[in-house]
Amino acid sequence: MNGQTSIEVLPLPREPDARALVCAHAASRFEDRGEYERAVEALSCFWAGPGTELDMSGLSDKSVAALMLRAGSLTGWIGSKRQIKNWQETAKNLLSASAAICARLGEGDRLIEAQKHLALCYWREGAFAEARAFIGEALSHAKSGADRWLDLNLNLALIDFSENNFSECLRIYEYVATAVDMTRDDSLRARFHNGRGIVLKNTGDYDRAIIELTAACYYFDLSGHSRYRIATEINLANVCVLAGQTDEAHAHLDQAERLSVMLADDVHLAHAKDSRALAHLAEKEFDAAELAARASVLILEKGDEYALLVDSLVTHARTLANLSDSGAAAVYLRAYTLAFERVSAEKAGRVLLELVGELSGEACLAGHVALQDAKRQFEASIIRAALRATGKPTEAAIRLGIQQQTLSWILQNRHPELRPTTRRKTRREPITKPSSARSRKT
Numbered sequence: 001m002n003g004q005t006s007i008e009v010l011p012l013p014r015e016p017d018a019r020a021l022v023c024a025h026a027a028s029r030f031e032d033r034g035e036y037e038r039a040v041e042a043l044s045c046f047w048a049g050p051g052t053e054l055d056m057s058g059l060s061d062k063s064v065a066a067l068m069l070r071a072g073s074l075t076g077w078i079g080s081k082r083q084i085k086n087w088q089e090t091a092k093n094l095l096s097a098s099a100a101i102c103a104r105l106g107e108g109d110r111l112i113e114a115q116k117h118l119a120l121c122y123w124r125e126g127a128f129a130e131a132r133a134f135i136g137e138a139l140s141h142a143k144s145g146a147d148r149w150l151d152l153n154l155n156l157a158l159i160d161f162s163e164n165n166f167s168e169c170l171r172i173y174e175y176v177a178t179a180v181d182m183t184r185d186d187s188l189r190a191r192f193h194n195g196r197g198i199v200l201k202n203t204g205d206y207d208r209a210i211i212e213l214t215a216a217c218y219y220f221d222l223s224g225h226s227r228y229r230i231a232t233e234i235n236l237a238n239v240c241v242l243a244g245q246t247d248e249a250h251a252h253l254d255q256a257e258r259l260s261v262m263l264a265d266d267v268h269l270a271h272a273k274d275s276r277a278l279a280h281l282a283e284k285e286f287d288a289a290e291l292a293a294r295a296s297v298l299i300l301e302k303g304d305e306y307a308l309l310v311d312s313l314v315t316h317a318r319t320l321a322n323l324s325d326s327g328a329a330a331v332y333l334r335a336y337t338l339a340f341e342r343v344s345a346e347k348a349g350r351v352l353l354e355l356v357g358e359l360s361g362e363a364c365l366a367g368h369v370a371l372q373d374a375k376r377q378f379e380a381s382i383i384r385a386a387l388r389a390t391g392k393p394t395e396a397a398i399r400l401g402i403q404q405q406t407l408s409w410i411l412q413n414r415h416p417e418l419r420p421t422t423r424r425k426t427r428r429e430p431i432t433k434p435s436s437a438r439s440r441k442t
Helices: 016-032 036-042 061-082 087-105 108-125 128-139 147-162 166-182 186-202 206-223 226-242 246-262 266-282 286-300 306-322 328-343 345-367 371-390 393-400 404-413 435-441
Strands: none
Touching: 016 036, 016 061, 036 061, 061 087, 061 108, 061 266, 087 108, 108 128, 108 147, 108 306, 128 147, 147 166, 147 186, 166 186, 186 206, 186 226, 206 226, 226 246, 226 266, 246 266, 266 286, 266 306, 286 306, 306 328, 306 345, 328 345, 345 371, 345 393, 371 393, 371 404, 393 404
16 A cells, blocks of 8 residues: 555445444554554544544444453553553453453454454553463464564564564464565565564564565555554664664654654654664763653653663663763663563563662772672672572562572573572481391391
8 A cells, every 4th residue: 555545535324323434444444553643533423533432322242342341452552652641541441341342243353453453452561461461362363474464473582572482473474474475555564674683683583574674665665554664774773783884774764753743753763862862872972871861761651561661770770880980870770660560570680680780880889899709799689589588499580580490500500509498308227128238137
């Protein structure tokens, strides 16, 4: 679909059910292109937008389910865009109600879409296990190879990426490659190349990442989906920073910020500012980095996207640490607490590892000891506390946000004194002794 082609607005039927279904269909088409405000306008006969009640008087259950699906999806998208607190929860309530009606009526396609958008709401909040469960349920009903199946798999790869499962991401992209070649949906093609590009970036293949992300920009332009184009510009900037091309990174971020302001998209603006901070850190421009990182945190504090907020807090903490600001430790601790309470133990563990490094550095300066010794002491104190609190290495590893095998390796190689002691079994004599022994004893 060409980005310049307008969406045809059909005349509205007088009959309420028919009107509701036409409005829901028009809203869905606007939403697919990221035109969320126009999608809300398409529903204006029944809904004034997020935060207001749907007018469902006189409508059949089928129409109610269709309107709830669109209202829930748009509430989630707009709540993310504007970073408005509690709108993801409101969206989940609408989508859950729609899904229940669709399941009862046997509306399979609408049920799959409701489950997908429920997954996105949980993903925005950082609840990756719940997001994965809804995508898995939707995939179990989707036709293999179709556009809806491809869409669900791309969302599944997004969840894996958020959990740093890069090898699984690449497996999914290989798995769906044939479906991408077959689809006529430029937005799906763009999302495929964008997703594969950011995974390649995180595996260190910067040249291929730039090729994939450039292809994503091309297809997003064809589809007219400007919001996803913002994300791709940010991803290109991040690759350029890692490749040492900071001038190119700032050019991509300038474009991302312009589009974010034009579309009033706060979440992408926050993401762009976080990436700007990382670019300034690479240039050792620490004051500029701190300003950009703080701006990102201030935006994300207004909403429910806790995983993104944790990332921005960590970036802000890094900038403060580079400025020798004593507040760095407090920001790291806030990021750790938020990750542990609202995202996942694994993400909290990654924050903790960085926090350990920073506090170890402060310990070195205060106590005039070697960096590695200070780090070992601090690491030991954290592990000791986790073992005391849980009593079991398995539960301690969960609390620390690491795999049990990782904790076992750390205990064996760095802190053997902390390894749980197991009571030695006393050797018991066999009940029946050899006859030769009995004869000697007698």
